[in-house]
Amino acid sequence: xxxxxxxxxxxxxxxxxxxxxxxxxxxxxxxxxxxxxxxxxxxxxxxxxxxxxxxxxxxxxxxxxxxxxxxxxxxxxxxxxxxxxxxxxxxxxx
Numbered sequence: 001x002x003x004x005x006x007x008x009x010x011x012x013x014x015x016x017x018x019x020x021x022x023x024x025x026x027x028x029x030x031x032x033x034x035x036x037x038x039x040x041x042x043x044x045x046x047x048x049x050x051x052x053x054x055x056x057x058x059x060x061x062x063x064x065x066x067x068x069x070x071x072x073x074x075x076x077x078x079x080x081x082x083x084x085x086x087x088x089x090x091x092x093x094x
Contacts, residue, residue: 014079019055019062021072029075036078049083052076 020036022028040050055062055074062074 014051015081016079018078018080019066019068019074020076020078021068021074023069023072029073033075036076040078040080043080047083048080050078050080052078 018036018039020032022032036052040052043050054076059074062068063070063072068074
């Protein structure tokens with residue numbers, strides 16, 4: 001999964017991820033973005049950290065890897081998990 005999430009800096013293997021996607025018109029991205037932002041806010045309220053990682057330039061690979069319909073549109077991943085004081089976990093890229 002790390003190859004789909006990008007390669008900027010170091011990436012600690014996320015314990016959970018959400019791949020919101022839409023089928024339909026481009027304006028559905030606005031609604032989808034609003035809903036995912038609400039999820040991130042609610043995660044924060046229960047002390048679960050999250051991070052948005054863009055996926056626009058990797059849509060074809062993401063669709064193939066996750067078995068999503070070719071007509072789906074993907075803008076971002078939302079990775080999340082419990083926060084920690086320091087970086088722990090497995091480093092995926094150097």
